[in-house]
Amino acid sequence: MVIDPDLLAHLAARRQIALISGTNGKTTTTRLTAVAVGVLGPVASNSLGANLPTGHASALAKAGATAHAILEVDEHYLPHVLAATQPRVVALLNLTRDQLDRAKEVAMLARLWRDTLRGQPIHVVANADDPMVVWAASSTERVSWVAAGQRWFDDSWVCPECGGSIRRERRNGSVDWCCTTCALRRPTPHWTLHGNAVVDPRGMCHDVKLSLPGEINVANAAMALAVAAEFGVRPEDAVPRIAEITSVAGRYTIVERAGRAIRLFLAKNPAGWLEAFDMVDPAPILLVINARQPDGFDTSWLFDVDFAPLRGRPVLITGERAYDLGVRLKVNGVAFTHVPSFAEAVMATPPGRLEVIANYSAFQKIRVELDRAE
Amino acid sequence: MRNESALRIVWVYPDLLSTYGDRGNLLILAHRASLRGLAVESVEVRSDQNLPAEADIYLLAGGEDAPQVLAAQRLAADGGLRLAAERGAVILAVCAGYQLVGGSFVANARMYAGLSLLDIRSDRGLTRAVGELAGEVDVNLGLPMLTGFENHGGRSILGPEARPLARVVVGVGNDGRTEGAWAGHLIGTYAHGPVLSRNPALADLLLRWATGIEFLAPVDDTWHERLRAERLAAVKAA
Incomplete structure (x- = not known):
């Protein structure tokens, strides 16, 4: 426009x-x-x-x-x-x-x-x-x-x-x-x-x-x-x-789906990922990485993030650039499971809390899947 | 207490030369050495510290114009990298780091002297080169296709003492025809950030040069290989 x-x-x-x-x-x-x-x-x-x-x-x-x-x-x-x-x-x-x-x-x-x-x-x-x-x-x-x-x-x-x-x-x-x-x-x-x-x-x-x-x-x-x-x-x-604000543009909201309480975090760059790790509860976590135009086509920044805080909890990864993340986590000593889609990630975790950190286009796609896009 | 037999990997001036996930190359080299049971000492040397001349591998990474100029000046004054290069230490120089190991480079519209460790000189291109980069590596290095991401405004011209690292298949590299350069144990590339993430064989070449071990035990490269295959398929399709 x-x-x-x-x-x-x-x-x-x-x-x-x-x-x-x-x-x-x-x-x-x-x-x-x-x-x-x-x-x-x-x-x-x-x-x-x-x-x-x-x-x-x-x-x-x-x-x-x-x-x-x-x-x-x-x-x-x-x-x-x-x-x-x-x-x-x-x-x-x-x-x-x-x-x-x-x-x-x-x-x-x-x-x-x-x-x-x-x-x-x-x-x-x-x-x-x-x-x-x-x-x-x-x-x-x-x-x-x-x-x-x-x-x-x-x-x-x-x-x-x-x-x-x-x-x-x-x-x-x-x-x-x-x-x-x-x-x-x-x-x-x-x-x-x-x-x-x-x-x-x-x-x-x-x-x-x-x-x-x-x-x-x-x-x-x-x-x-x-x-x-x-x-x-x-x-x-x-x-x-x-104090009454519970959700900001879909972030931080807990969405119930198939017995899982899914909470979405948006992290778009290294500083944002460090902040997200600071916010998540100790529960299974799904990381979703895309590299579309709004995300930036370059995934190099994954090596600027230290994923060590996630060691010891169940970690799932998905997204269009999950392989870049897979290499990063291997080198970082973080055990993980790759799943083909968000929907399969939900089914792969036990009922209860699932924390999700996604970058921009991945976040928007998940919001649509959860019928929460405004 | 220093382990005298440990492989020493130095990241040169992360306070100046660090953009775009450059730490990745240090992490990947240390990881792959550890998987082979080698003791590793990773050292990050800031620009206000002396650069040790006796390390095994030196990593120079990307940076914006002002830090690039500062890094070149401090490295020239320090002299440690020159001594290391003269005794054949392994050097991986990426993007801004690649330009500053050459004879000259341009930053903030001015020409600056580089360290002249590699026979290249760099100028500014008319456009910025941003995107996927792929190239057939010099057969003398025995490596598979180079894959990476470039983001730079420079163009580099190789002199007779340097060989191109690769022949460009996709992207720009030095000039749209060749990408990077190498001589002895020094490799320079425009494939920025964690270039070793997509090129584990290049990481192992650096480790072989540094340790003198001709046959490194194979390691599980499933995720590296998946990533390589995906990126090479993506540029082929584009």
């Missing part, structure tokens, strides 16, 4: 808008933020992850007149969408390798963000733990820094400012970092995390009891609360609302 470039601007006019971007966690953080800002009234949002300008236009048109809009934006489209929507807040989650055969390399993307944000009258909410994000956000005046954590270090060992080395040191549960040659370093965060609690800039501690699994979603909630705060939402008003 080709849309009138003015259409998005037209639909965005007279709304207070926040854009959410980053490699991982966009859809979940957008949902958390939209629900948090919902304290103020109806919110327009592309809640199903359609994160290109056509998806934004369609979400805004469908929502009718709303005072607020929270939009998930593909990392590469941030300049375009920012120009069209004139947001009040931009949230930057993280930048790591993702589908490198078609995506811009990480340093190029950080520069694109930095150049896009420079001199803009925008409040930026940014992850203080990701050097690439910090550098990108530092071209603006007003930033709320959130200690949202970083699980994947291997795309930010080289300083984006000067080419020097980034040094990291573990300190009181978080990782401090600085460039060894220039002034780039971890800014003092305004928002921090302590287990399941988020501490706001006033020092108030908010116990965030999410229905969504994993530490990473507490970090996503902190980002969401920081964005909502810029619209005047108090964290204590938003926290009870975000």
